[in-house]
Amino acid sequence: MSADQKSSDAPVVDSPVVDLSALRVDIDRIDQAMHELLIERSEIIDRLIAIKARQGGGSAFRPSREADMMRRIAIRHRGLLPLDTVEGIWRIIISTFTYVQAPYSVHVDTAGGDAMMRDSARFHFGFTVPFITHYGAVGVIDAVRNSQGDLGMVRIDGGAMSHPWWHRLAPPDAPKIIARLPFVERPDHPAGLPAFVLSLPLAEAASRDVVIYEASITRWRDALPGLIGALGGEILGNAGNELGLSLLLSVPGALGQEQLRQAFTQAGLTEARLSEIGSHALRHEVLA
Numbered sequence: 001m002s003a004d005q006k007s008s009d010a011p012v013v014d015s016p017v018v019d020l021s022a023l024r025v026d027i028d029r030i031d032q033a034m035h036e037l038l039i040e041r042s043e044i045i046d047r048l049i050a051i052k053a054r055q056g057g058g059s060a061f062r063p064s065r066e067a068d069m070m071r072r073i074a075i076r077h078r079g080l081l082p083l084d085t086v087e088g089i090w091r092i093i094i095s096t097f098t099y100v101q102a103p104y105s106v107h108v109d110t111a112g113g114d115a116m117m118r119d120s121a122r123f124h125f126g127f128t129v130p131f132i133t134h135y136g137a138v139g140v141i142d143a144v145r146n147s148q149g150d151l152g153m154v155r156i157d158g159g160a161m162s163h164p165w166w167h168r169l170a171p172p173d174a175p176k177i178i179a180r181l182p183f184v185e186r187p188d189h190p191a192g193l194p195a196f197v198l199s200l201p202l203a204e205a206a207s208r209d210v211v212i213y214e215a216s217i218t219r220w221r222d223a224l225p226g227l228i229g230a231l232g233g234e235i236l237g238n239a240g241n242e243l244g245l246s247l248l249l250s251v252p253g254a255l256g257q258e259q260l261r262q263a264f265t266q267a268g269l270t271e272a273r274l275s276e277i278g279s280h281a282l283r284h285e286v287l288a
């Protein structure tokens with residue numbers, strides 16, 4: 001092979017004859033194609049609106065589908081662009097296309113601090129979707145309950161403001177937990193504060209990979225975290241109520257309520273009152 005042949009076989013990016021303006025032509029071509037694809041996506045959403053209207057309309061939010069899409073994006077991503085950016089772009093695409101189907105607002109509990117909740121709401125729902133703050137989870141739940149399809153966001157760790165807000169989700173027609181944020185978890189997530197998304201009960205139910213319960217018990221038992229943990233579950237919250245204590249529990253969806261009840265019986269709590277208050281997709285974790 002001659003020296004000439006070698007240089008003509010080299011990748012184009014290494015060739016000294018390719019200048020910046022040629023690369024910019026490529027960037028413009030790609031930007032235009034991406035924009036055209038977004039326009040094409042909006043035409044498909046138009047058709048989707050018509051089909052959903054025939055099925056009865058209501059909230060356009062499909063949390064199980066969204067969690068699945070976000071998981072697939074994280075798995076297939078490669079290259080120079082940080083996953084944070086790709087995830088943020090798609091969150092804005094999906095949540096804004098949800099908004100154009102049926103406008104909604106996001107009600108956010110900022111009692112534990114505004115900055116991290118605002119970052120998470122903007123990251124996951126963008127700037128087109130109205131952002132409404134409330135001082136406490138109760139205000140968020142009531143706003144969602146009185147809305148026509150708004151979403152709520154409450155932090156999972158209520159911190160010092162802890163109050164058994166989750167009890168308000170127990171009545172069958174009350175709002176329910178439909179997703180856990182962030183969809184793609186990782187230690188250095190730019191908007192990674194663990195939060196639940198709430199909505200009125202949806203026509204197309206949320207994924208039931210993980211089911212969330214309120215458990216009302218008369219008193220704390222030290223064996224509980226171990227017994228719930230052995231079932232693959234977790235106690236996420238714990239606050240006083242009129243019976244004694246109200247726990248916020250996350251357990252695998254495959255677990256029957258009877259198995260969960262047995263864990264309480266084993267801990268010496270035979271009268272635990274369990275109410276299902278929502279569910280969400282399997283958590284997806286990306287290692288840093």
Ligand SMILES: O=C(O)C(=O)C[C@]1(C(=O)O)C=C[C@@H](O)C=C1
Pocket residue numbers: 048060061062063065066093094095097098101
């Ligand atoms: O798949 C749907 O049902 C849609 O409405 C589309 C779409 C999207 O933009 O991809 C928007 C909202 C849903 O929450 C899920 C996905």
